[in-house]
Amino acid sequence: MLFFRRASAVAVGLVLFGGCILDRSAGLTDAPATGGTSDVGGQPATGGAGGVGGSGATGGGGGSVCGNDTVEGDELCDGTDLGGQDCTMAGYSNPDGLACTSTCDGVVSDGCAATCGDGMPEPGEECDDANQDPLDGCMDCKLVDGTCSAPYPITLTVGSGRVLMGDTVQAMDESLADCVNDMVGGPEHVFAITAGDAGFLTAWLDPSGTAFDSILYASATCGDSDRACADTFDNTNPLHGGEVVSFELADNETIYLTVDGFSAGDGAYELHLSLSAGTCADPVELPLWSGIEMCASGSTTGKTDEEGEMTCGGDMSGDVVYHLQPMVAGSLAVSLESNYDSVIAAYNICGDAMSFVACDGGGGPETLNLTTTGPGDEGFIWADGAAGAAGRYTLCIDPPGP
Numbered sequence: 001m002l003f004f005r006r007a008s009a010v011a012v013g014l015v016l017f018g019g020c021i022l023d024r025s026a027g028l029t030d031a032p033a034t035g036g037t038s039d040v041g042g043q044p045a046t047g048g049a050g051g052v053g054g055s056g057a058t059g060g061g062g063g064s065v066c067g068n069d070t071v072e073g074d075e076l077c078d079g080t081d082l083g084g085q086d087c088t089m090a091g092y093s094n095p096d097g098l099a100c101t102s103t104c105d106g107v108v109s110d111g112c113a114a115t116c117g118d119g120m121p122e123p124g125e126e127c128d129d130a131n132q133d134p135l136d137g138c139m140d141c142k143l144v145d146g147t148c149s150a151p152y153p154i155t156l157t158v159g160s161g162r163v164l165m166g167d168t169v170q171a172m173d174e175s176l177a178d179c180v181n182d183m184v185g186g187p188e189h190v191f192a193i194t195a196g197d198a199g200f201l202t203a204w205l206d207p208s209g210t211a212f213d214s215i216l217y218a219s220a221t222c223g224d225s226d227r228a229c230a231d232t233f234d235n236t237n238p239l240h241g242g243e244v245v246s247f248e249l250a251d252n253e254t255i256y257l258t259v260d261g262f263s264a265g266d267g268a269y270e271l272h273l274s275l276s277a278g279t280c281a282d283p284v285e286l287p288l289w290s291g292i293e294m295c296a297s298g299s300t301t302g303k304t305d306e307e308g309e310m311t312c313g314g315d316m317s318g319d320v321v322y323h324l325q326p327m328v329a330g331s332l333a334v335s336l337e338s339n340y341d342s343v344i345a346a347y348n349i350c351g352d353a354m355s356f357v358a359c360d361g362g363g364g365p366e367t368l369n370l371t372t373t374g375p376g377d378e379g380f381i382w383a384d385g386a387a388g389a390a391g392r393y394t395l396c397i398d399p400p401g402p
Contacts (some may be wrong), residue, residue, distance in 0.1 A: 001084070001186060001259070005006070006223055008113075009098070011316065013266060014123075014163050014167055014174070018109055018190045022071070024280035024361060029090055033356060034087075034128055037268075038344055039214075040212055040313075047361070052141045054365060064078075064179060064398050066078060066102075066104035067079060067101060067104075067129050068333075069081050071083045071104075071357075075104040075105070076104065076105055076107065077100035077101075077104055077106070077107050078100060078104045079100055080100075081100075081317075082100060082107060084306065084396075085107055086098050087109060087111075087112035087113075087181045090097050090109040090112055090123065090297075091122055091123050092109075092113070092114060092115070092122050092123065093114075093118055093122060094109075094113060095112035095199070096112075097109070097112040097113055098111065098112060098273065099111055105402050111291045111348065114128075114141070116128060116140060116141040116331075116360065117130055117141070118130060119160050121141075124139060125141040125142075126138070126142050126167070127141060127142070127143055128141050129181045130163075131221050131371070133164075134146075134152035134153060134154065134164075134167045134191075135152060135164060135165070135189075136280055139152060139153050142152060145172075146166075146171055146174055146188075146191075147174060147191035148170075148174055148175075148190055148223055148256070149310045150223035151190040151222065152164075152189065152190065152191045152192065152369035153191075153192045153255060154191055154192070154194070154200070154273065155193075155194045155195075155196050156193065156194070156196060156199075156275040157195075157196035157197050157275065158196075158197040158198075158199040158241060158274060158275055158277050158282065159277070159278065159282050159371060160274075160275060161272065161273055161274040161275070162269070162272070162273045162363040163270065163272050163273075164191075164270075164271045164272075164273070164323075165209060165269075165270055165271075166259065166268070166269050166271065166306075167266075167267065167268045167269070168186065168188060168189055168212075168259065168261060168266040168267065168331075169266050170187075170324065170399040171187035171188055171266065172187055172188075172380070173185055173186060173187045173188065173254060174188065174190075174297070175188065175216045175223035175224075175258065175260070176218075176222070177225045177229055177262075178225045178226065178229065178260075179215075179216045179229030179231065179261055180215055180229070180231045180262060180263050182204050182215075182225045184261065184263045184264050185261070185262075185264070186212075186260055186262065186263065186264045186265045187260075187261060187266045188258050188259055188260040188261070188263025188267050189236075189258070189259045189269075189317045190222055190256055190257070190258050191256070191257045191259075191271075192254055192256055192260075193249075193254065193255050193256075193273065194220075194252065194253070194254045194362070195249035195250065195251060195252065195254075195275060196251075196275075197250060197251055197254050197275070198248075198249065198250050198251040199248070199275040199276055199277055199278070200246060200275070200277075200278050200284040200296075200320070201246065201247060201248075201249050201255070201273070201274070201275050201296055202244065202245070202246040202270065202272075202273075202276070202284055202285045202286065203216060203218070203244070203246075203257055203271065203274075204216070204242075204243060204244040204245075204271075204272050204287055204295070205242065205259065205269055205270065205271055205272075206241055206270040206271075206272060206287075207239070207240055207241035207242050207289060207317040208209075208241075208270065209241070209268065209269065210240045210241030210242075210267075210268065210269045210270055211267040212240055212261050212265040212266055212267035212268075212269070213233075213238035213240060213261060213262040213263065213265040214231075214240065214243060214259065214260070214261060214262070214265065214269060215230070215231045215243065215247070215256050215258075215259075215260040215261065215262055216229070216230050216231075216239055216243035216244075216245055216257070216258070216259060217230070217257075217258050217260065218228070218253060218255050218257045218258070219244055219255065219256055219367075220249070220256070221256065221384065222256040222257070223258070223302070224256075225258070226388075227245075227247060227255060228245035228246070228247050228295075228297070229245070229397075230243035230245050230292075230294060231283070231292070231293065231393070232242060232246055232289065232290075232291030232292055233291060233307070238262065238265070239289075239290075239291055241269070241270070241289070242282055242289035242290070242291050243255070243286060243291075244288070244289075245284065245294075245300075246286060246294075246295075246296035246297070246355070247296065247297045248297065248298040248299060249275070257273075258334050259271060259349070260273075265276050272287075273345045278298065278303065278320035278321055278322075279304065279306055279321055280306050280321055280350040280351040280380075281324035283285055283321040283350060283380060284296065284298075284320065284321065284322045284323065284382075285322075285323050285325065286322050286323060286324050286325065286326045286400045288324060288328070288332070288397060288398055289326060289327045289328060289399065290327075290400055290401055291330045291347055291399065292398075293396050293397065293398040293399075294396070294397055294399070295394055295395065295396040295397075296322065296395045296396075297392070297393070297394045297395070298319075298320050298383065298392070298393060298395075299320050299390070299391065299392045299393070300317065300319055300340075300342075300383060300384065300385055300390040300391065300393065301318065301390045301391060301395075302307070302318060302319045302390075302397065303318030303319060303320055303366060303390070304318055304319075305318055305319060306321055306350075306351065307384070307402045310358060312343045312344075312345060312359035312361035312386075313343055313362060313386035313387060316387060316388050317343070317385030317386065317387065317388050317389055317390060318385065318390050319352060319382045319384040319385070320357060320382070320383045321381070321382055322375070322379055322380065322381040322382075322383070322395065323350070323359050323378065323380055324370040324372075324378060324379050324380065324381055324397070325378050326374055326375070326377065326378070326399065326400075327375055328374055328399065328400050329372060329377075329400065329401070330371070330372065330374075330400025330401070331369065331370070331371055331400060332368075332369070332370045332371070332372060332397055332398070332399060332400070333367070333397070333398040334346070334367065334368040334369075334370060334381060334396070334397050334398075335365050335366065335367045335368075335369075335395075335397075336360075336364070336365055336366040336383055336393055336394050336395050336396075337364065337368075337393065337394050337396075338364060338365075338367040338383075338391055338392060338393035338394070339386070339391045339392050340360065340389045340390055340391030340393075341361075341385060341389040342366055342383065342384065342385055342386070342389070342391075342393055343359060343361030343366065343369025343384040343385060343386050344359060344360050344361065344366040344367075344368060344379070344381065344383065344384065345358070345359035345360075345381070345382040345384060346358050346359065346368055346370060346379060346381055346382075347379065347380045349381070350380045352354055357370070358370070361386055362383075362386060368394070381395065
């Protein structure tokens with residue numbers, strides 16, 4: 001169907017033995033007689049030579065030698081011979097890493113290492129639940145609770161995404177969204193999202209899994225909403241979910257994303273995260289529900305030229321591709337504002353010039369008026385530039401009303 005209509009460390013065995021416990025009273029070997037007498041068949045010594053068949057001593061009491069990789073005497077360990085001890089005796093699942101002291105009087109566990117993700121809490125780990133779900137209170141073997149001091153950590157790479165099912169009923173209320181006229185606020189969950197690659201992050205609350213009047217906002221500073229903010233409403237009834245925010249992240253950049261409630265609202269939510277390259281092969285996802293205008297921001301600088309249509313002058317310029325996924329039928333008002341000579345274009349099929357629908361350029365802000373029949377009737381929007389122009393932009397789409 002066509003989308004657009006032209007209209008801790010513990011030492012084992014010993015916490016560290018401080019002194020030398022080695023027995024250094026090694027037996028002395030008796031020297032053979034050189035001028036005395038010894039019995040050789042009852043004959044006297046010849047020329048004072050030492051006895052040949054006498055019973056001279058050859059060694060004293062059995063002493064230990066530290067450094068020969070063998071536990072002897074009162075040694076607790078010796079080099080690689082740990083006397084049967086290993087890191088499991090200090091609470092680790094990996095036995096490797098235990099070492100013997102240079103004086104063979106104890107072992108140290110400095111080389112023992114916890115194995116995060118094996119489901120066994122070990123020294124140095126706050127928790128270990130053997131999964132990657134931050135909402136259960138444990139992530140990367142650290143306790144998290146969705147507050148600014150312990151946000152839920154998420155790392156995304158280009159082409160990846162996450163779906164997180166949470167509930168803010170027992171959460172703390174630490175911040176208010178600047179984009180909403182609400183002096184009450186509600187409890188919130190904070191996610192620290194790190195981009196493993198440079199890309200475009202889109203986050204949205206799916207109404208099918210969100211049970212309260214929600215708000216979604218983002219900032220480089222936890223609790224703020226200056227990077228992006230969305231709150232769907234219809235001026236009559238609160239809308240549960242449907243908020244969408246989208247913006248560009250640099251490689252290894254961390255952003256704080258907050259799921260909040262309007263006027264003390266709280267409850268279950270379904271949060272979707274996606275990090276995209278902004279190309280035809282991996283376009284930026286933009287699901288659209290009824291409510292208010294949603295906006296996405298980014299830059300075309302350094303991007304590749306994905307569009308072959310030249311009617312509006314979008315040739316030889318880097319562009320960013322968005323995949324529009326309307327969830328309601330009706331008209332879409334699309335606009336593009338930028339700090340460069342920008343072009344906007346719409347296609348039914350990404351990379352197919354024959355599926356071109358409309359474009360606008362050369363006067364900014366660029367606008368398109370499109371129509372969709374709703375779910376399944378999808379299309380693609382290009383944020384482009386004229387004759388090699390590139391820069392920062394904001395793409396906004398006003399979806400059909402509720």
